[in-house]
Amino acid sequence: MRTYFLALIGGQWFGLDTECVTNVGIYNESKEKGKKELLLPDGNLATVCDLQPLLGGEPASCACPSHYLIITHQGRFIALVMAGKGRFAMVDDTSPRVLPPAFIGIARELIPGAVINCTDVILQLNLEALEKVNDWMASR
Amino acid sequence: MGQGKETITAGGRQAGIRAFLVSLAVDDVAGKVFCLFSQSQVVEILGLRPIQRIPFSPAYLEGVINYFDQLLPVINLDKLCNRTANHKDEGHRQLMVIRTGSVDPTSGEPLKVVIAARTKVRLAKLSAQLLTAPCTGREAPLSLKNTGILRGYFPQDSGGIALIDLSRVALGTLSEVVVAEGKQVD
Numbered sequence: 408m409r410t411y412f413l414a415l416i417g418g419q420w421f422g423l424d425t426e427c428v429t430n431v432g433i434y435n436e437s438k439e440k441g442k443k444e445l446l447l448p449d450g451n452l453a454t455v456c457d458l459q460p461l462l463g464g465e466p467a468s469c470a471c472p473s474h475y476l477i478i479t480h481q482g483r484f485i486a487l488v489m490a491g492k493g494r495f496a497m498v499d500d501t502s503p504r505v506l507p508p509a510f511i512g513i514a515r516e517l518i519p520g521a522v523i524n525c526t527d528v529i530l531q532l533n534l535e536a537l538e539k540v541n542d543w544m545a546s547r
Numbered sequence: 548m549g550q551g552k553e554t555i556t557a558g559g560r561q562a563g564i565r566a567f568l569v570s571l572a573v574d575d576v577a578g579k580v581f582c583l584f585s586q587s588q589v590v591e592i593l594g595l596r597p598i599q600r601i602p603f604s605p606a607y608l609e610g611v612i613n614y615f616d617q618l619l620p621v622i623n624l625d626k627l628c629n630r631t632a633n634h635k636d637e638g639h640r641q642l643m644v645i646r647t648g649s650v651d652p653t654s655g656e657p658l659k660v661v662i663a664a665r666t667k668v669r670l671a672k673l674s675a676q677l678l679t680a681p682c683t684g685r686e687a688p689l690s691l692k693n694t695g696i697l698r699g700y701f702p703q704d705s706g707g708i709a710l711i712d713l714s715r716v717a718l719g720t721l722s723e724v725v726v727a728e729g730k731q732v733d
Contacts, residue, residue: 419599461602506601507611508651509620509660511719513603521599521611521618528599528613543603 411498411522413529414476414489417462421489422498422522422529423478430477431492443541445475445486453477453484456540480534487537498522503531513543567592568669569643569662571709572625575688578705581669582624582662590644590659592668607716609663614644621661622716628694639663649714658717673708695721 411422430447445453459472475486476493503520510518517536522529567589568581598621600610607627611618621642643662651658686692687700691709699710715721 417600419597458602462600504616504618505653507618507620507660507717508653508658508719509608509622509717510601510604510611514601517603518601523613523616523618526597526613528611528618530599530601540602 408497408499411496411500411529412476412493413496414487414493415491416487416489417459418490419462420527420529421458421532422496422500423476423532423534425495427478427480427534428476429479429484432475432477432486434472434475434488447477447484451484453486454538454541455486455488456537457488458540459488461540461544478534478537480538483538485534485537498524498529500531563672563674565670565672567643568671568708569624569664570666570669571628573688573690574629575690576706578703578707580688580691580706581708583673583708583710584643584645584662588646590646593642593644593661595640596642598663609639612642612661614659614661617659619644619659619661620717621663622713623663624711625665627696627716629690639665641668643668645713647714647717649718652718658714660713660717 410425412425412428414421414423432445432447442455445455447453453475455475457472472488472490474489474492476489478485478487500522503522505520506515506518513536517533517540518530519533520531522531565586567584567586569584571580571582573580596612598610598612601608604610607623609621609623612621623639641664643664645660645662647658647660649658650656687697687707687709691697691700694711696711696713696715697709698712701708701710
């Protein structure tokens with residue numbers, strides 16, 4: 408069992424290792440929509456990453472972005488846009504499922520696997536790939 | 548003997564084939580086109596359930612579902628068969644779990660996929676005569692031909708019935724095939 412931080416993005420749960428989560432901040436859509444970088448209270452800059460447009464469909468009102476999840480990876484910071492404050496959960500990730508072979512390339516790189524918890528599917532995020540999301544989005 | 552017996556052969560063996568038909572939107576066909584899946588291909592038909600979308604996946608892959616602790620890819624046939632057109636997402640009414648006939652190269656397990664059907668899946672009995680009748684000269688629509696997955700096409704009054712091979716989609720090799728075939732055409 409491992410402690411995961413679960414972030415709700417586009418109506419679905421994404422799981423991250425708690426060690427990389429540094430903070431949760433409030434996202435003000437009217438002020439911050441379209442922003443590429445976020446100044447953190449400690450003076451560091453975090454790259455804003457919004458996965459929701461990539462997930463398609465209209466988000467439910469309860470799944471509208473309201474918070475940032477500040478993640479650190481190799482000294483760099485990412486502000487992941489999410490709905491709600493997120494939550495910690497104990498997850499048995501001893502046998503994570505990999506994505507079916509139908510998913511290739513960037514999709515597979517970004518989501519290396521998923522943990523199934525009863526009827527829920529928690530998608531794991533690869534932080535190295537998460538850092539490249541904005542570049543990939545720009546090149547689409 | 549009534550007309551209802553026309554699918555029974557002289558030996559009494561049924562010549563009709565029970566099959567599942569999934570409605571398919573094809574831009575260059577005026578009539579209705581259906582995708583045919585045999586009974587042995589179909590594992591189960593499921594009702595609505597949440598689909599986990601995967602970022603950066605092709606439009607025809609709706610996401611994954613949890614099926615008995617297995618992640619299965621969900622395929623939107625309309626988007627798969629009309630990849631150049633911008634099809635509206637009309638949602639789905641049923642999910643059909645299909646055996647593809649191919650195996651996972653890493654685990655060796657048989658690969659299944661899920662078809663998102665926007666209308667209810669129809670169970671039909673097709674006469675063998677219909678499937679063996681010579682083609683009337685009308686070829687498969689171009690949009691279907693270009694998918695790289697078409698295995699057969701039976702023209703009907705104004706539409707048709709398509710046989711498709713989803714193993715390339717399940718194995719993630721479809722884009723390579725389409726690119727390769729495109730190069731050959733050029």
